[in-house]
Amino acid sequence: MKIPAFFIAHGSPLLAIEDNDYTGFLERLGRELPRPRGIAVFSAHWDSPKQAVTVDERHETLYDFYGFPEEMYRLVYPAPGDAGLNRRIGDLFSAGNLSHQPVRGRGIDHGVWVILKRMFPDADIPVVALSVDSLRSPAEQYAIGRMLSPLREEGVLVIGSGGLVHNLRMLESGGEPAEWAVAFDGWIAEKLEAWDLEALFAYDKQAPHIRDAVPSYGKEHFVPLFYAMGAADDGRRAQRIFQAYQYGTLSLNCWKFE
Template identity: 50%
Template sequence: MMPSLFIAHGAPLLAIENNEYTQFLNQLGQTFPRPKAIILFSAHWESRAQKVSEVDQYDTIYDFGGFDPELYTIKYPAQGDMEISKEIKELFKENGIPFEVETKRGLDHGAWVVLRMLYPNADVPVISMSVNSALSPEEQYKIGKSLAALRANDVLIIGSGGTVHNLRAVSWGDDGAVHQWALEFDDWIAHHLHTWDTDSLFKYDSLAPNAENAVPRFGNEHFVPLFYAMGAADNNRKAALLHRSYRYGNLSHSVWQFG
């Protein structure tokens, strides 16, 4: 059975950098059997309604500004998979999860930066999914859980975001010591993921140390894909930290495998 993954997509510059984290991601896609398709929940696609893509071939979205011009030349022409999209819709109906179909939107950098390193030839079909940061963690987990059966059909489910992602707190240009508050938050998250303690994780904002810095109140969209990915492995509750590193003092690059 395919695992589900939570993958930090970091800053857009990852797409053209060569560092410890990009080297890890370049190898990660080779450690699993080749998936039939990928379902990806991106922090950069927020919607109050759960969106399910039905796209034949995706455009590449450059949803950032002021970066190296090379980034704006990158293309990731992934194709969709209408049959998997249909299965997603059927599972949502069975589980009472309202949704809307999206037929035009391309892949944002939360999706293509990660996918391009895992599968550089863009030859694995992708179904792009929105996230709703206004939902409770329990509801986000339930959406992921409703898709768990697809993992047995060689479908890889990914949540793309970041556990510590506060752009007001990062120290751009500083790749020295990691800020202690970020480590404390990630260590707390890691402990409760390893024990599958959803009761505590669902209350991370009040229980986890330094949660107000790691997941700022003005934006939790990068953290919540963790719950979608975790829920997708509810039928096999195992969590493994595959990688953790940091950039700019506290921007976490963590990869979790569930199931």
């Protein structure tokens, strides 16, 4: 069975310990999916000009945040790596003429372990973390994801972890989502459902409220979308299966690509 690719918003690190609609959704998603033999995650919190790939036998948990409750720093997600999956990913990147770098000892950042802790709490599925490059064009990011599309037929779950609306300078305390954030997510949804690559690749010029939704200093949270889409280029079907907001503007969404 070909496993769908996903874009999953990782929101605040507190999702690891919170109990809300989104954390419940992630737990159900993990139970409902066919059990993957491995998971490859493109993380917004690993922005690198050269494609990097973790090659650890067992991952350390990276606490790449500060000022959170002490409980957060006691959480661990000791997922194993997979040498065979590492080699397969390296071969696919090489076949696509993409220079890549194996990285050992970095640990997995919260863009990876927070969502996986909710989806697969036993940490018993091999994980490979992958960097993104926010300075590449959307077409290049999509092409890198497409290189990994064969993995979906091999039982590997491919995830892009980030946030479509992610501007920490514009968080709000009110309960209702900001109209501009909803409008931006709506535009993205329309283009994704049509698989309109021309419009999506020009999102920075065409999408409404782009400077608020994807600030120049925060593109790394948006671009995992293109990596995840590329992994489903052979099917080109997009479905939004969750949408909510935290702090008025922090978009919590999950897109399934088949």
